[in-house]
Amino acid sequence: MESETAQLPFFKGFLDIMEVGELDFLSRTGATLKYGIRHQDWRRIGHSYDGPIDDPYLFAPAPTVANDMSWIDVNLVSRGPPVSSIHLFKRLMDTKRAPYRIEPKGRLLPISPHNHAYHFDQAKVGLFLRSLAEGIERVDAAVTEVHQDSESGDINALSLTNGTTHAADFVVDCTGFGRKLICETMGGRWMSYSAVLPVNRAIPFWLPHPRDDDIAPYTIA
Numbered sequence: 001m002e003s004e005t006a007q008l009p010f011f012k013g014f015l016d017i018m019e020v021g022e023l024d025f026l027s028r029t030g031a032t033l034k035y036g037i038r039h040q041d042w043r044r045i046g047h048s049y050d051g052p053i054d055d056p057y058l059f060a061p062a063p064t065v066a067n068d069m070s071w072i073d074v075n076l077v078s079r080g081p082p083v084s085s086i087h088l089f090k091r092l093m094d095t096k097r098a099p100y101r102i103e104p105k106g107r108l109l110p111i112s113p114h115n116h117a118y119h120f121d122q123a124k125v126g127l128f129l130r131s132l133a134e135g136i137e138r139v140d141a142a143v144t145e146v147h148q149d150s151e152s153g154d155i156n157a158l159s160l161t162n163g164t165t166h167a168a169d170f171v172v173d174c175t176g177f178g179r180k181l182i183c184e185t186m187g188g189r190w191m192s193y194s195a196v197l198p199v200n201r202a203i204p205f206w207l208p209h210p211r212d213d214d215i216a217p218y219t220i221a
Helices: 010-017 022-029 071-079 088-095 122-132 180-185
Strands: 004-006 032-034 036-040 048-052 100-102 108-110 117-121 143-148 155-160 165-167
Touching: 010 022, 010 117, 022 117, 022 122, 036 088, 048 088, 117 122, 143 180
Parallel strands: none
Antiparallel strands: 004 117, 032 117, 036 048, 100 108, 143 155, 155 165
16 A cells, blocks of 8 residues: 655755756656645635745845744734735645746756655655665664663664664664654653644545546645
8 A cells, every 4th residue: 555645845955965856756756746735624614724835034034023033924914915825835836837947948947946845655755765775774673772872872873673783873763753762762852732733633544536637736634
């Protein structure tokens, strides 16, 4: 069964750093573009609002209030227009356009300084990235014990379910909601935003999509 996911714009930056061509990535993984989230029937039936993921503050003049990086949003709320109205990605969400312009000879010219995101099948993307990796050993096992430096407390080795122990000077916690390294080992605390969230859970599920229809460049909530 396919495992679909949507992620943040950081992944686009990762592809750029690794010099992975976006068109090659899209064609080989079947990924689609994501500009934000469309919240349908959110407050009531018929109510909808968008949450684009581009950053309107990227080229904004300095804030009029020191250390206030939300002054554009505050201004829009006070005047009445939707906060999303100043986002380029809001326009791309509505028109279902790509973030490129086709130049002569088919050359694609980016029209946005912002990184967009993607919807993709995690398994297919994993296989795609694995096909590009060179000089990397892949060990398929779970962490059973975390070893730390006695003085600094830094993680310096991991013991795995296959009986091996691997020393490391750079570790990325990919244990998901388990947060085995960040919370259990390093003492990171979970910060709840339940006081300001209108919902406290999310349930992903499959929706049918006619093959000939355009694929919406946003997540539907």
